[in-house]
Amino acid sequence: xxxxxxxxxxxxxxxxxxxxxxxxxxxxxxxxxxxxxxxxxxxxxxxxxxxxxxxxxxxxxxxxxxxxxxxxxxxxxxxxxxxxxxxxxxxxxxxxxxxxxxxxxxxxxxxxxxxxxxxxxxxxxxxxxxxxxxxxxxxxxxxxxxxxxxxxxxxxxxxxxxxxxxxxxxxxxxxxxxxxxxxxxxxxxxxxxxxxxxxxxxxx
Amino acid sequence: xxxxxxxxxxxxxxxxxxxxxxxxxxxxxxxxxxxxxxxxxxxxxxxxxxxxxxxxxxxxxxxxxxxxxxxxxxxxxxxxxxxxxxxxxxxxxxxxxxxxxxxxxxxxxxxxxxxxxxxxxxxxxxxxxxxxxxxxxxxxxxxxxxxxxxxxxxxxxxxxxxxxxxxxxxxxxxxxxxxxxxxxxxxxxxxxxxxxxxxxxxxx
Numbered sequence: 047x048x049x050x051x052x053x054x055x056x057x058x059x060x061x062x063x064x065x066x067x068x069x070x071x072x073x074x075x076x077x078x079x080x081x082x083x084x085x086x087x088x089x090x091x092x093x094x095x096x097x098x099x100x101x102x103x104x105x106x107x108x109x110x111x112x113x114x115x116x117x118x119x120x121x122x123x124x125x126x127x128x129x130x131x132x133x134x135x136x137x138x139x140x141x142x143x144x145x146x147x148x149x150x151x152x153x154x155x156x157x158x159x160x161x162x163x164x165x166x167x168x169x170x171x172x173x174x175x176x177x178x179x180x181x182x183x184x185x186x187x188x189x190x191x192x193x194x195x196x197x198x199x200x201x202x203x204x205x206x207x208x209x210x211x212x213x214x215x216x217x218x219x220x221x222x223x224x225x226x227x228x229x230x231x232x233x234x235x236x237x238x239x240x241x242x243x244x245x246x247x248x249x250x
Numbered sequence: 251x252x253x254x255x256x257x258x259x260x261x262x263x264x265x266x267x268x269x270x271x272x273x274x275x276x277x278x279x280x281x282x283x284x285x286x287x288x289x290x291x292x293x294x295x296x297x298x299x300x301x302x303x304x305x306x307x308x309x310x311x312x313x314x315x316x317x318x319x320x321x322x323x324x325x326x327x328x329x330x331x332x333x334x335x336x337x338x339x340x341x342x343x344x345x346x347x348x349x350x351x352x353x354x355x356x357x358x359x360x361x362x363x364x365x366x367x368x369x370x371x372x373x374x375x376x377x378x379x380x381x382x383x384x385x386x387x388x389x390x391x392x393x394x395x396x397x398x399x400x401x402x403x404x405x406x407x408x409x410x411x412x413x414x415x416x417x418x419x420x421x422x423x424x425x426x427x428x429x430x431x432x433x434x435x436x437x438x439x440x441x442x443x444x445x446x447x448x449x450x451x452x453x454x
Contacts, residue, residue: 064291066299067273067381070374075304087268093445095270097438099373100279102390106438110445119447159390162410165369169303170274172370173377177271186306186363197449206366234301234310241297241314243323245401 049229051216057231069173075183077134077220077228079212083114084140088178092211095174099166102159103152108167109145111197123208126193131185131208133221138183138210143193144168145203164206175211183210253433255420261435273377279387281338281424281432283416287318288344292382296415299378303370306363307356312371313349315401327412330397335389335412337425342387342414347397348372349407368410379415387414 049057060071093110101107113120115138123141124132135141146164150157172182190205199205217228253261264275297314305311317324319342327345328336339345350368354361376386394409403409421432 060302062298062302064294064298066295066302067378069271069273070299070302070378073302073304090268090441091270093441094266094268095274097441097444098264098266098270098274098277098436100277100376100388102388104437106444108444111449112445112447117447159411161365162369162372165366165371166373166376167369168366169370169373170377172304173374174271174274184304184306199449207363232302233308237294237297237301240301240310240312241316243316243321245315245403 049217051214054214054217054229057229060232060234069176073172073176074181074232076181076214076217077137077183077210077224078215078217079137079139079181079210080215082139082213084180084212088180089140092171092174092178092180096167096171099163099170101163101166102157103150105147105150105157105160105163106167107147107157107160108164109147109203111143111145113141115139122196123193126189126196127185127208128187128189130223131187134224135183135185135208135210137215137219138212140211141208142211143188143197143208144184144206145199146206147203149202161204161206168207168209179213180211181214185209253421255418258418258421258433261433264436264438273380277376277380278385278436280385280418280421281341281387281414281428282419282421283342283385283414284419286343286417288384288416292384293344296375296378296382296384300371300375303367303374305367305370306361307354309351309354309361309364309367310371311351311361311364312368313351313407315347315349317345319343326400327397330393330400331389331412332391332393334427335391338428339387339389339412339414341419341423342416344415345412346415347392347401347412348388348410349403350410351407353406365408365410372411372413383417384415385418389413 058074184207220228262278388411424432
């Protein structure tokens with residue numbers, strides 16, 4: 047049966063042997079977003095939640111540039127996307143970029159955990175978004191030099207990704223190129239391929 | 251008033267202006283863990299949840315080595331910790347290491363998102379742990395070469411961190427050096443310092 051917007055949530059949720067929390071189970075990365083705007087209050091909660099992720103030395107190396115459809119920031123973020131992502135990301139009412147500070151503020155030394163901790167912030171953000179029935183989709187396919195130039199981002203920061211955020215749209219509305227991925231169930235490795243007691247040996 | 255194990259949860263939760271989800275609000279990194287063991291079922295759910303984080307090209311670059319107090323893996327992970335972390339991490343019933351595959355499995359090319367995506371996996375793991383009333387504490391203070399040698403980790407993987415996992419212990423039981431941090435409220439930057447519409451300009 048071909049999923050519709052009414053049944054896609056059940057197709058896309060994580061079907062797991064061991065139970066996991068609903069926020070995690072129901073987080074995925076759609077390419078179709080509804081027109082519905084996102085409230086200021088929800089955005090404030092979402093970016094607040096991101097900021098409470100764990101980070102080495104409590105450095106909080108993450109930074110966000112947030113645009114709403116129609117404003118200048120959104121336009122620059124959209125224009126920074128590679129062509130494949132421009133095919134669909136413009137349906138989202140919000141685009142945001144994740145940036146990372148590569149050095150510790152206190153002493154300027156390299157922060158080897160910065161990118162990892164920014165991933166933690168991004169994941170926390172996405173799960174908080176699900177608590178408001180919102181979805182996120184991260185894109186590494188970005189012209190990072192162009193984005194850096196657009197916003198005048200200093201050299202001790204890296205551009206990580208641009209994300210689409212909004213309410214779920216009709217999965218059949220995505221461009222043909224992406225339709226199958228939009229309708230197919232998600233897949234993950236079994237535990238035995240990434241959890242070990244000793245390297246390359248038995249799992250939990 | 252000095253917090254006790256009965257009141258510490260309220261001291262440590264994120265006190266935010268905008269409401270955030272309870273799992274996120276109540277995640278922090280304690281240094282005191284109770285003796286209580288963690289069930290196999292909970293561990294299975296926790297590592298399953300980690301695996302459902304988002305990753306570039308669905309590469310799932312994260313790997314975990316998991317030890318329980320008394321087994322060989324735990325001993326090796328503990329012995330890999332820097333001395334400051336050894337002062338307290340041995341109270342945890344579970345230690346696990348996060349590793350990251352630096353290249354794409356499909357073509358061997360460098361995966362620039364690998365560390366970021368592994369941070370997403372680690373954060374998801376920590377939030378799933380909170381759903382079971384468990385806590386995690388990540389440690390970058392690890393002798394990574396020693397850990398690599400202990401487990402024979404190949405060169406296309408990096409050691410990211412070692413984590414303590416367990417139920418909360420008495421916060422007054424931590425070594426003096428860490429007691430203040432264990433009892434103090436947590437702090438984060440205000441939104442205006444990490445969320446922008448244009449660089450170094452106004453926040454949401």
